[in-house]
Every structure is written in C-alpha cells, then in structure tokens.
Amino acid sequence: MQDLLSRSRWIRALLLYLLAALVVFCLAPWVGGESISAGQVVRDLTGDNTSWSTDTQILIYQRVPRVLLGFLVGGALAVVGSVLQVILRNPLAAPSTLGMTGAGSVGAVIAISIPHLAFSWGPFSSVQLFALLGSGVGLLFIYMLARQKQGMSMNTLLLAGVTIGILCSAIIPLIKYLANPDMLVAMDRWMMGGLDVVGYKELAALFPLLVPGVGMLLLQGVNLNHITLGEEMALGHGVNVAAVERISFLAGSLATAGAVSIVGPIFFVGLIVPHIIRRISGYDQRIVLPGAFLAGGAFLVLCDIIARTIVAPTEMPVGIITAILGGPFFILLLLRKK
Amino acid sequence: MLGIIGPNGSGKSTLLKIAAGVLAPLSGKILLGKDNIKSQPRRKIAGQLGYLPQNTSSMFDYRVEEVVALGRYPYLSGMGFLQKEDWQIVERCLEQTEIKIYRDRPISQLSGGERQRVWLASILAQEPQVLLLDEPTTGLDLHHQVAFFGLLEELAQDGMAIGVVTHDLNLAGQYCRELMLLRSGEKIISGLVGEVIQDDILAEVYQESLYVGRHPVNGKPIVLPVKK
Numbered sequence: 001m002q003d004l005l006s007r008s009r010w011i012r013a014l015l016l017y018l019l020a021a022l023v024v025f026c027l028a029p030w031v032g033g034e035s036i037s038a039g040q041v042v043r044d045l046t047g048d049n050t051s052w053s054t055d056t057q058i059l060i061y062q063r064v065p066r067v068l069l070g071f072l073v074g075g076a077l078a079v080v081g082s083v084l085q086v087i088l089r090n091p092l093a094a095p096s097t098l099g100m101t102g103a104g105s106v107g108a109v110i111a112i113s114i115p116h117l118a119f120s121w122g123p124f125s126s127v128q129l130f131a132l133l134g135s136g137v138g139l140l141f142i143y144m145l146a147r148q149k150q151g152m153s154m155n156t157l158l159l160a161g162v163t164i165g166i167l168c169s170a171i172i173p174l175i176k177y178l179a180n181p182d183m184l185v186a187m188d189r190w191m192m193g194g195l196d197v198v199g200y201k202e203l204a205a206l207f208p209l210l211v212p213g214v215g216m217l218l219l220q221g222v223n224l225n226h227i228t229l230g231e232e233m234a235l236g237h238g239v240n241v242a243a244v245e246r247i248s249f250l251a252g253s254l255a256t257a258g259a260v261s262i263v264g265p266i267f268f269v270g271l272i273v274p275h276i277i278r279r280i281s282g283y284d285q286r287i288v289l290p291g292a293f294l295a296g297g298a299f300l301v302l303c304d305i306i307a308r309t310i311v312a313p314t315e316m317p318v319g320i321i322t323a324i325l326g327g328p329f330f331i332l333l334l335l336r337k338k
Numbered sequence: 339m340l341g342i343i344g345p346n347g348s349g350k351s352t353l354l355k356i357a358a359g360v361l362a363p364l365s366g367k368i369l370l371g372k373d374n375i376k377s378q379p380r381r382k383i384a385g386q387l388g389y390l391p392q393n394t395s396s397m398f399d400y401r402v403e404e405v406v407a408l409g410r411y412p413y414l415s416g417m418g419f420l421q422k423e424d425w426q427i428v429e430r431c432l433e434q435t436e437i438k439i440y441r442d443r444p445i446s447q448l449s450g451g452e453r454q455r456v457w458l459a460s461i462l463a464q465e466p467q468v469l470l471l472d473e474p475t476t477g478l479d480l481h482h483q484v485a486f487f488g489l490l491e492e493l494a495q496d497g498m499a500i501g502v503v504t505h506d507l508n509l510a511g512q513y514c515r516e517l518m519l520l521r522s523g524e525k526i527i528s529g530l531v532g533e534v535i536q537d538d539i540l541a542e543v544y545q546e547s548l549y550v551g552r553h554p555v556n557g558k559p560i561v562l563p564v565k566k
Binding site for chain 2: 222
C-alpha cells in the first residue's frame with residue numbers, strides 16, 4: 001500500500017486518480033436543476049445550425065465552466081493543505097492556516113461594503129481585486145514576521161497565520177457593523193463561499209495566481225518527503241530546506257489567495273482530502289500531492305452538485321455542503337483509526 | 339573516529355551543526371575537501387558528508403526501506419525515482435546496518451535502537467566520506483550502544499572519517515581514536531583518548547571528582563563516578 005518509490009507504481013496510482021477524477025468531471029456537467037437532453041446537445045454540437053438550444057447553452061456556458069472552476073479550486077485547496085501539513089508539521093494545517101483566507105475575506109467584504117467602488121479590470125471584478133489586495137497585505141505581514149536569517153521559521157509562520165486569521169474574523173464583523181445594512185446579505189453570501197459563476201471570465205481570473213501556485217507546489221513532492229523526517233535530516237540528505245519552505249509558503253499563499261478571491265472561503269476540502277489520500281496511497285508526497293489535487297477537485301465538484309440540486313431551483317452555497325459532508329466523514333476516519 | 343565530549347551546554351551539538359553546514363559559523367569557515375562548505379549546494383555537500391541530528395523522528399510512518407532509499411537524494415534528479423544501482427546501494431546499506439530483516443516494517447514498529455540504525459542506513463546511502471553524528475546512542479540500552487559504536491568502528495576502519503558527539507565517556511574511550519573535550523564553547527584539549535581522559539582534566543571540566551582507571555580487559559581508559 002505504501003510502496004510508491006518505483007516509477008511504475010507511481011504511474012499506476014496516478015492513473016487511477018486521474019480516471020476517477022475524469023469520470024466525475026465528465027458526468028458532473030449533466031447533473032443539475034435543469035435536466036439536459038444529451039441527444040439535443042449532440043445534435044447542436046455536431047450539426048451546423050449556429051444557434052444552440054437552451055440545453056446546450058446551459059451545459060457549455062454555465063455547467064462546464066462551473067465544474068472546471070470547482071475542480072481547479074478544490075484541487076488547489078487540497079494540494080495547499082497537503083503541503084502545509086508537512087512543512088508546518090501539523091495535521092490540522094489547512095489553506096486557511098496561512099491567514100490568506102481571512103485577509104482575502106476582509107478585502108472582499110470591504111469592496112462589497114462600498115458599492116460605488118464596483119469596477120472591473122480584465123477578468124477581475126473589484127471584489128476579487130480587493131480580496132487579492134487583502135491577501136497580499138496579509139502575505140507581506142506574515143512573511144516579515146516569519147523571515148529569519150536562513151529561510152523562514154515554520155513555528156512563527158503557523159502562529160502568525162493563525163493570528164491573522166483570528167484578527168480578520170474580528171475585523172469582518174466590524175466592517176459589517178459599519179456598513180450599509182443593505183449590503184449585509186451580499187457579504188454573508190460571499191463569506192459562505194460558492195461556485196456560482198456565469199461563464200469563463202472567472203476561470204480566466206484563476207490563471208495568474210492559482211495555476212502557477214499549484215504548479216510550483218506539485219513539484220515539491222520529493223523535497224517534502226525529506227522534510228517529513230525533520231528539517232535537519234532533510235538538510236543532511238541534501239535538500240535546500242529553506243528554499244522549499246519559502247516556495248511552499250509563497251506558492252501556497254498565491255494559490256489560496258487566487259481561490260478565495262473568486263469563490264470565497266471554502267473550508268474542509270484542504271484539511272480533509274490530504275488525510276484521505278494518505279490513507280489510500282501512503283505517505284509518498286509525490287503521489288499525495290497530485291492525488292490530493294485530483295481528489296480534491298472531484299470532491300468539490302461533487303459537493304457542488306449537491307449544492308445546486310438539493311434546493312433546486314435555487315442553490316445552496318457549496319461551503320455549507322463541504323463542511324456538512326466533510327466534518328462527519330473526517331470524524332469517521334478518526335474513529336476508524338482507533 | 340573522533341569523539342566530541344563535554345558537559346551539557348558546552349557546545350558539542352553546535353560545533354557538529356557548524357561542521358555539517360547546518361548552522362553558519364559567526365566567524366571562520368568550514369572546509370569540506372578544499373572548498374568552503376557555505377559556497378557549496380546542499381546536494382553536493384550531502385554526497386560527501388552525512389549528518390545524523392539528535393532526536394530524529396518522522397512525521398509519517400514510512401517503511402524502513404523507504405527511509406533508507408530517501409538517502410539517495412543527492413544522486414537523483416526530477417521526480418527522484420531510484421534506479422537499479424541506487425537500489426543496490428540501498429540493499430548494501432540495509433545489510434551493513436543489519437536491518438534487512440525489518441525492511442518492510444513501518445518504522446513506528448521498531449525499537450529505538452533499530453530505528454537509530456535506520457537513520458544511519460539512510461545517511462550511509464548518501465555514500466559520504468565524512469559522517470557526523472549527534473548523540474546517536476542516547477537512550478539506547480547497552481547492547482544497542484555497543485552494536486552501534488561497533489558499526490561506526492567498522493566504517494572508520496573502511497576509511498570513513500567519523501565525528502561523534504556523545505555524553506558517554508566510556509563508550510568514547512572504547513571506540514574513538516581521538517577525543518575533543520569542550521567546555522562552554524571552548525576547546526579544552528584534543529588528542530588521543532589516553533591524553534584527554536585524565537582525572538585532573540575531567541575533574542576540572544565536569545566539576546566533579548571522578549575515578550579514571552584502566553579497562554581490565556583492553557586497558558583503555560574508563561571513567562567512574564565517585565560518591566562523596
């Protein structure tokens with residue numbers, strides 16, 4: 001079960017995850033509040049009539065980008081969680097541990113509270129840009145605190161991240177208190193996290209931060225294996241520990257900030273999925289990271305299916321579903337361990 | 339084999355960390371071969387120098403074989419998969435440290451002494467010429483202490499330069515060729531075992547009256563406490 005140090009076993013495990021993710025990915029767009037006729041879609045896509053039926057339009061312009069978004073965000077959160085649990089040596093670490101979730105939320109809530117501010121720049125809306133700005137401030141602050149002569153202190157990083165998170169969760173009610181009450185619903189709704197996008201624009205907004213962030217993290221698998229043996233042992237083995245930790249912090253922050261700016265805070269995915277993957281595939285981070293990406297993506301897409309069908313024709317914020325499904329599942333996992 | 343000895347807080351571990359390039363010296367430099375260790379990439383250092391930190395523990399429950407295989411890092415690139423030759427070296431290290439029978443066991447199921455051998459095997463897989471160990475036998479029973487130092491002696495005989503920090507003056511006296519005695523960050527004396535283990539020197543450094551005698555079997559120096 002834990003033999004993953006050979007290439008063939010690694011490829012086999014990766015293919016299984018890929019296959020499972022692909023199944024979810026292909027089926028998910030067909031499920032939703034409106035039932036879609038597959039025959040109609042095939043006729044639209046293969047025929048030469050230029051105007052598509054409503055079914056095809058819903059599928060292509062709403063369901064597919066939404067599934068893609070959910071997949072990328074869920075995958076990113078799970079990878080960030082896996083990496084943080086290793087570098088912070090803490091099984092409770094999650095993307096929100098870095099403080100980016102809180103700092104981004106403060107930015108977004110500020111943007112929502114000032115409606116005159118609404119603008120957009122490229123694929124970004126003002127709320128997204130403010131969320132990113134908030135994350136940026138948080139990131140700088142944490143980096144300054146945790147930086148030391150050689151690399152960063154992981155202990156300070158953990159404490160600073162958690163503190164920023166707590167601080168932000170105090171600032172948000174303050175902003176709400178000061179804001180125009182009309183905006184409260186929009187703020188609350190944003191804070192619940194959701195994948196309700198309208199098209200491909202939000203997807204484009206993911207690319208500058210989330211994609212490079214996740215890419216950099218996925219390359220750290222081998223190095224992270226060594227870091228699980230302790231920083232000094234890793235150093236002795238020849239790993240540039242300071243660089244790996246700095247990259248992990250920066251890339252993890254980028255990916256989290258990117259995800260939060262678009263879908264809001266979504267909890268539990270980044271905490272639970274890494275544990276599940278380690279249960280299934282062992283501790284080799286070279287499989288844990290891509291496995292977490294594929295499984296995290298699939299998990300969030302599945303949660304989103306529930307979110308948009310359970311109370312159809314309206315929908316529920318996906319953050320509620322991840323927590324309600326994830327929490328008990330995690331407890332079950334812990335009970336089984338005993 | 340060089341033993342680094344001295345009371346608690348005398349700077350033994352710090353000296354070893356600086357020698358291993360884990361800590362940067364406040365002044366001066368460490369040469370590995372002909373080059374300053376600071377200017378060399380970690381990977382290159384690891385191919386020449388093995389360092390076993392104090393109290394090593396793993397976050398995850400890897401199998402013995404996997405931990406040893408991780409030692410091949412300096413020679414791997416990309417995703418870090420081991421080639422056939424790498425596995426042969428892992429095999430050799432497992433044999434050398436006599437942990438081959440445990441190779442498929444999770445490390446959590448081993449005793450402290452066995453686990454210490456796993457870490458050593460993992461470092462030997464780096465094929466270093468220099469080995470630095472920080473209190474490798476602290477907390478082990480007599481059998482494991484003797485077995486571990488016996489293994490180090492073999493490695494030293496095969497031409498490896500070994501520096502070991504230890505509290506156990508008797509073990510150091512039995513196995514090391516030379517000793518370096520430290521007190522509050524300064525070297526008091528270094529030299530052959532017999533030159534360092536002398537009652538007046540030790541009594542002064544440890545602030546304790548000690549009995550220094552000869553081992554009845556092999557004549558090497560031994561140190562015993564004296565009750566006041």
